[in-house]
Amino acid sequence: MVSKKRIDYGFNxxxxxxxxxxxxxxxxxxxxxxxxQDDEACAFELLALAGMLLQESESSASSNASEGNHQPAFGxxxxxxxxxxEVKPIITDNILRxxxxxxxxxxxxxxxNCTQKSVLDANADCLQGCISANNNFDCRxxxxxxxxxxxxxxxxxxxxxxxxxxxxxxxxxxxxxxNVNNGFRxxxxxxxxxxxxSNSADKSSMKNQLELNMSRTLIDSNSNAKSPLYRKSFSIxxxxxxxxxxxxxxxxxxxxxxxxxxxxxxxKTFRSPQRIAHRxxxxxxxxxxxxxxxxxxxxELSRSDMGAQLLYRKRKIxxxxxxxxxxxxxxxxxxxxxxxxxxSDGGLSSESVSNSPxxxxxxxxxxxxxxxxxxxRIPELYFEVPETATIGSLKSTIMETxxxxxxxxxxxxxxxxxxxxxxxxxxxxxxxxxxxESLDNLSFELEPSSLLDSAAACVGDPPSQCxxxxxxxxxxxxxxxxxxxxxxxxxxxxxNPGNLVESNHDSMTSPTDPTVDKESLDCRALVVVPASxxxxxxxxxxxxxxxxxxxxxxxRRPFSVTEVEALVRAVEELxxxxxxxxxxxxFENAEHRTYVDLKDKxxxxxxxxxxxxxxRRGEPVPQELLDRVLAAHAYxxxxxxxxxxxxxxxxxxxxxxxxxxxxxxxxxxxQPVNHL
DNA sequence: CTTAGGG
DNA sequence: CCCTAAG
Numbered sequence: 001m002v003s004k005k006r007i008d009y010g011f012n013x014x015x016x017x018x019x020x021x022x023x024x025x026x027x028x029x030x031x032x033x034x035x036x037q038d039d040e041a042c043a044f045e046l047l048a049l050a051g052m053l054l055q056e057s058e059s060s061a062s063s064n065a066s067e068g069n070h071q072p073a074f075g076x077x078x079x080x081x082x083x084x085x086e087v088k089p090i091i092t093d094n095i096l097r098x099x100x101x102x103x104x105x106x107x108x109x110x111x112x113n114c115t116q117k118s119v120l121d122a123n124a125d126c127l128q129g130c131i132s133a134n135n136n137f138d139c140r141x142x143x144x145x146x147x148x149x150x151x152x153x154x155x156x157x158x159x160x161x162x163x164x165x166x167x168x169x170x171x172x173x174x175x176x177x178x179n180v181n182n183g184f185r186x187x188x189x190x191x192x193x194x195x196x197x198s199n200s201a202d203k204s205s206m207k208n209q210l211e212l213n214m215s216r217t218l219i220d221s222n223s224n225a226k227s228p229l230y231r232k233s234f235s236i237x238x239x240x241x242x243x244x245x246x247x248x249x250x251x252x253x254x255x256x257x258x259x260x261x262x263x264x265x266x267x268k269t270f271r272s273p274q275r276i277a278h279r280x281x282x283x284x285x286x287x288x289x290x291x292x293x294x295x296x297x298x299x300e301l302s303r304s305d306m307g308a309q310l311l312y313r314k315r316k317i318x319x320x321x322x323x324x325x326x327x328x329x330x331x332x333x334x335x336x337x338x339x340x341x342x343x344s345d346g347g348l349s350s351e352s353v354s355n356s357p358x359x360x361x362x363x364x365x366x367x368x369x370x371x372x373x374x375x376x377r378i379p380e381l382y383f384e385v386p387e388t389a390t391i392g393s394l395k396s397t398i399m400e401t402x403x404x405x406x407x408x409x410x411x412x413x414x415x416x417x418x419x420x421x422x423x424x425x426x427x428x429x430x431x432x433x434x435x436x437e438s439l440d441n442l443s444f445e446l447e448p449s450s451l452l453d454s455a456a457a458c459v460g461d462p463p464s465q466c467x468x469x470x471x472x473x474x475x476x477x478x479x480x481x482x483x484x485x486x487x488x489x490x491x492x493x494x495x496n497p498g499n500l501v502e503s504n505h506d507s508m509t510s511p512t513d514p515t516v517d518k519e520s521l522d523c524r525a526l527v528v529v530p531a532s533x534x535x536x537x538x539x540x541x542x543x544x545x546x547x548x549x550x551x552x553x554x555x556r557r558p559f560s561v562t563e564v565e566a567l568v569r570a571v572e573e574l575x576x577x578x579x580x581x582x583x584x585x586x587f588e589n590a591e592h593r594t595y596v597d598l599k600d601k602x603x604x605x606x607x608x609x610x611x612x613x614x615x616r617r618g619e620p621v622p623q624e625l626l627d628r629v630l631a632a633h634a635y636x637x638x639x640x641x642x643x644x645x646x647x648x649x650x651x652x653x654x655x656x657x658x659x660x661x662x663x664x665x666x667x668x669x670x671q672p673v674n675h676l
Numbered sequence: 677c678t679t680a681g682g683g
Numbered sequence: 684c685c686c687t688a689a690g
Binding site: 577578580595 | 679
């Protein structure tokens, strides 16, 4: 009998390796193959975008058509120009696997090339995360507000279009068509050479599928007015399908051509940020019994069946994942290429650097802020997996979830000294992020984009839209709120724990393995039902989780030692049952600390004080404080007990906030409370 | 709205 | 930190 017990845990942090994995590891994961080639990363990105664009059009067009057929819709214009008979979804089944980038961190190279308005407009959703990420990165690199602000504008624009897409797909599509066609036309004039290739996944063919003409640098154009970002753009030169091959050429107005050996554009549906920006994602490993197409092959199958859309969504997730990963890779790579003084331990390091030959420097005097990111926090990921789930499945599940978020348009939040820096237009210098000291206090976190939109949509949508019917054959199966994502395990492996371990790396290597995928239009919850043995134990999906998806979880703000000090002092004086008073006494001005927070913190403090120092995490709390916590806790516990027993004198005395408790002082050396 | 606890 | 039953 398989245990149905599940492990629930929150996930707030995601470690970002400072130094890329070794070649072997990279190879195994299949994501670092092109890591050292920014150009390719860019090309890849662009191709992916283009593919998504086309697919989106198809998706829109086929929405009314029979499910099995994927008729090119909005891509027709393109085809006509290219005089090609038909447009079909770009086949990337084989390419998907491990071909995409790493994370949302994108190289500026790609960014500067991803500025064609038409493409961006048409791929608002797709680019959302990319832009955001680049935004952040560019900000850091250039320490300039111009690019930042401009990107912000684009970001907003994307948001806008994304919304439009959801609200009025047809209209949006039209605009996209126009833009894209213009792009093509423009490109044809500029460069008549077309690129043809097959849809095979092999690199050589892919080279033919995509040609990118990339701008050399983002920064070397130091023109004041416009950010170089907008001076370099690309347009889709051509897209055609010959036989079973796809041709997609992308270029910009520069000379440099890049080739992308990989394409990842299988995604079928447009994933609105609204659907993606989940705050809370609940994953249940998918029962194999539910699994429809556990293998990559289903990618192909999906193309011709009803589930195509769903599968494409899945694909999109995968796509986003890989793309993102690729980007990260590139990013990281670039970073290291330029920065020699990066601390291996992930610590932050900074130093001013003169021109970087690589970038041409728009301003020779412009110092650069160098730093590495050791960890980047992810707001909240809620998982629910069976105990029988393997580590591998857990990894893949987390990875998939994270990438789903990233692909859906996650933003990077910048925190300085734990405080969120919201003004995107400020420069690093203005923000105070320039010296090493400040960098030490610099942190980043991911935050799903379009939270507001998501929330609004969620609220406004009928509950029914957020709920899907239970899968047949699983009576007790919980309602999968939105997305059922299989965990990419081979059935055989699933049934064999021993093999699971073996297959772990496979799961990780190919997080994009196509499988069953379903996604509701409005819910952002990601539910993965574990495909473990017979532990079909499906965890009921509580309704409240749905609700929580719409609300933004507060950013975590760990208590500082100072705060703990104040809290301890206040509790020593007031006791543990008067959190409101504690709040007013010690955290009057701390808006972000509610009395519930204080209560919770006290709870954790007590717990922390009881465990061994080795088990403690986060900023270490002085033992002295912890001792006081224990003393106060013991004291007030006893007194409360007494109170209940009828002895209320002490308690009554302390009930007045102003009264100091001599008795507590005896137990714990109390000091004046510091009002924060 | 506050507490008190479980999640 | 969130969510909520209780008071």
